Amino acid sequence: MTQAQKLPPRALIIGAPRSGSGKTSVTIGLLRAFARRGIRVRGVKSGPDYIDPGFHHAATGLPGLNLDSWAMEPNLMAALLHDAADGNDLLLIESAMGLFDGIDGGDGRTGSAADIARLLGIPVLLVLDVSGQSQTAAAVAVGFHHYDPQVRIAGTVINRAGSERHIRLSRSAIEGAGMSVVGAVMRNSELSLPERHLGLVQASEHGEIQSHIDRLADVMEASLDLDAILALASPVTLRDGSYEAAIAPPGQRIAIASDAAFTFLYPHLGAHWRAAGAELVPFSPLADEGPTLDCDTCWLPGGYPELHAGRLANANRFRNRLRHFAQMKPVHGECGGFMVLGTGLEDADGVRHTMTGLLSHSTSFAKRKMNLGYRQARLLADSPLGAAGEVLRGHEFHYASVIDPGRDEPVAEIADGTGQPLGLSGGRRGHVSGTFFHAIARTTQ
Template identity: 55%
Template sequence: MDANRTPGLIVAAPASGSGKTTLTLGLLAALRRRGRAVQPYKCGPDYIDPAFHAVAAGRPSFNLDSWAQSRNRFEALLGAADGADLCLAEGVMGLFDGIAAPGDGIAAPGAWGNGSTADIAAATGWPVVLVLDVSGQAQSAAAVALGFARYRDGVTVAGVILNKVASERHAMLVRDGFEQSGMKVFGAIGRDEAVAIPERHLGLVQAQEDPNVATRLAVLADLVERNVDLAAIEAVARPAHREPHTVAAPLAPPGQRIALAQDAAFSFIYPHLVAGWRAAGAEIVAFSPLADEPPDPSCDVAWLPGGYPELHAGKLAAASRFADGMRAFAKTRPVHGECGGYMTLGAGLIDATGTRHAMLGLLGLETDFAARRLHLGYRSATLLAPIPGYATGRVLRGHEFHYARVLAQTDEPLAEIRDASGVPVAETGGRRGRVTGSFFHLIDTAETTA
């Protein structure tokens, strides 16, 4: 089906922890089982949920973001739905949760919203299916849903899926409230810890690390097929409102032939970046630091994305072929690291047990996970020096999400980095010779106008 005519829906909730991801994965797996080609999306910055989406749907899942992406980039990503029967987007946090109100935090170039799921719902016109955790309430759940349905013009709440229902009697009481409100109930899911997906400090355990992911998805598909009216869900989906837009140029590849670290320690890179690099003619050569593989010496740049180096610090510290290859590569060609990649380029990393592991030593960064501190939020970065693909002075948009505490950073700062309110943050990244890195995760450039 043409992307302009592909109907879509958004799975959202009043708050994090309501069951959005569980229900989204169950819907994707159940619809795929029925022969539907479903294009998954994730609202806001996130690496882990989209990886599960991709396994469940059999198609790459792309992030949609009203703060970090230009409107042109956003419109271009809606084109991924070509050939799909349905688009299904998972929301972020609560439906209306974002940064500061328009006029405060979104004044930076390129931003056209506050990063909320509601922005995506309003921009696309996709109806919202609200997942409600009804623990500890009955008829009052309908009042919550009704408030969400009336809160913002341009956002349509098509109905709800009740989650964590305690019993048949509980479900009857909750449904009674919805009958009075006139809102549609698409289904009700009982409390079932067996369908929980393992978690860790940045969210779910990665899809590639879960040996039981196929079984879990099958169980979720069964759960949804038993308890949710899938035909009614599909019936309320609507094609996106597409705005005229300039074709968004692919984000500049960091090189023509890119050595990209890819394994369980280095997996946090957005699919639209990789797709954009390939569209611009770049070739990507993957290598695994955990398998002690060095970057291919025929490449002209090495890129270490984020991930979980703290969980594999001992193995990385012992990977001598990887270390020797990276150090040799950095003598003649640029190397860049994002977040986990940045920490690996540093001098040392203290894991959660308090053990220090020597890293590559290409930068002077020392990080500590024994005394964790959450760093989270949107970021804009004005480069004080070039990184692969972008010149000094370029403004980039993205986010920061990690628990590492910086003990030392002895290199020249890489960028002036500000949060969504425009306040400078301490994590400036570092540069030394041809090596650069920061905790900043790239999503888009700020110069592309909406």
């Protein structure tokens, strides 16, 4: 296909039975392979994930995007999809976890990629890791085909095959059951991406990311029928949407910490804030930079401060400028940003590092406990997140623990994704607020 042969916007979900099936590698390789053909392709991630959209961006040059059926109201998802499709030929939507995995959040609000398939009528390309099986893969494919008639499984990728015979056995069984197979990828450890405690190492930290993506694309071009995959994608139904449930910009000029320690800002938040007329002004605490006073809000996103605690403790200019800024203007920290706003942070070895002290709590990465799940937050006071009484939806994902809760007023009352109360969250003092909660969208109902 040439650049002159433009398609109407089309979309395809790339799903799998479980995490670790190879969806990300297949998605990234396909994104680059289609981009090589002159197709304007954009990656989308279902669910709360900061890291995969960075790889999608690296593969295509276009910003990543998250769609989350639990955290985002349907009208907001429709608006985001509409804007993502504008000017593009193809959207590849990578599922989180297994295709149907989510929570008991109500009809169409489970957080699964299957919700997106039903709501927007997008077909699914199923990635099957056939390690340790062959013909049995057909039973899995057939199960997916019949499990939910509103979710259309349009084709199958055989992944991590061990030999040509392995491919032949798996393919013949799947096709014999009436399912389409668009290709097979051989088992290859070199296709895997490096991981750490919150998932994959970020694209921005992967020194050879472009060459790795090119290798993935080479494999997908050699192993999969790209024309057949393109034919599986369906035209995007661009239904009317609304940004009413989007989180408003916290200021006109927003100072945003941005470096290897502070990376977790959802793409849809930054894009919406810019579209609403706000200016995002990045600075690097690791480079000992602080927010400038020509900004009217400072936002410290999540990230990996626990891996850079020593450098942050020695960033005196950053700390002093942030304290000066906080005397007059709002400062908010999410997750890693919340940790840095406290008095101290213990690294993995139990060494305590002095943080900014703008809030009175302390955290530890040495005393690790995984905190993971959707969260609903009712704000107890006005803050950069919104007005008192507003309810936001988002999530927590961290291993750090609070070892001293401090003496600050809480930011929000927190419940899990099913509405079960979890208590108070975060801290606020003066112009400063912070919480482990990552905000995704507002609720309007």
